[in-house]
Amino acid sequence: MMSGFVAIATTGELAPAGMKRVVVDGKRLLLCNADGRYYVVDEMCSHEEYSLYLGCIKEGRIKCSLHGSYFDLATGQPTCDPADEPIRTYPVKIEAGQVWVEV
Numbered sequence: 001m002m003s004g005f006v007a008i009a010t011t012g013e014l015a016p017a018g019m020k021r022v023v024v025d026g027k028r029l030l031l032c033n034a035d036g037r038y039y040v041v042d043e044m045c046s047h048e049e050y051s052l053y054l055g056c057i058k059e060g061r062i063k064c065s066l067h068g069s070y071f072d073l074a075t076g077q078p079t080c081d082p083a084d085e086p087i088r089t090y091p092v093k094i095e096a097g098q099v100w101v102e103v
């Protein structure tokens with residue numbers, strides 16, 4: 001295995017603002033395409049057990065559709081209430097036409 005990185009999608013697979021749910025090492029993760037930049041974060045919101053896959057991506061942030069918190073995709077930090085805990089983010093790289101994540 002290449003230093004812990006796992007391929008989770010091809011680079012053309014996600015439309016702008018598209019998301020893909022993946023499970024790596026038993027963790028539920030969300031791959032997000034934010035204006036051509038790829039981010040991987042925990043799938044579940046830090047506020048309650050609710051999937052961020054049901055939300056949407058806007059200007060580098062992901063919105064939880066249950067109570068409306070936004071999280072910065074680069075840092076995982078919430079940018080508005082009610083969530084006050086960050087979601088986890090994971091290193092991503094693009095190589096050989098694939099998106100890779102390190103968990």
Ligand code: FES
Nearest residue numbers: 045047048064067
């Ligand atoms: S569950 Fe996401 S903001 Fe409440």
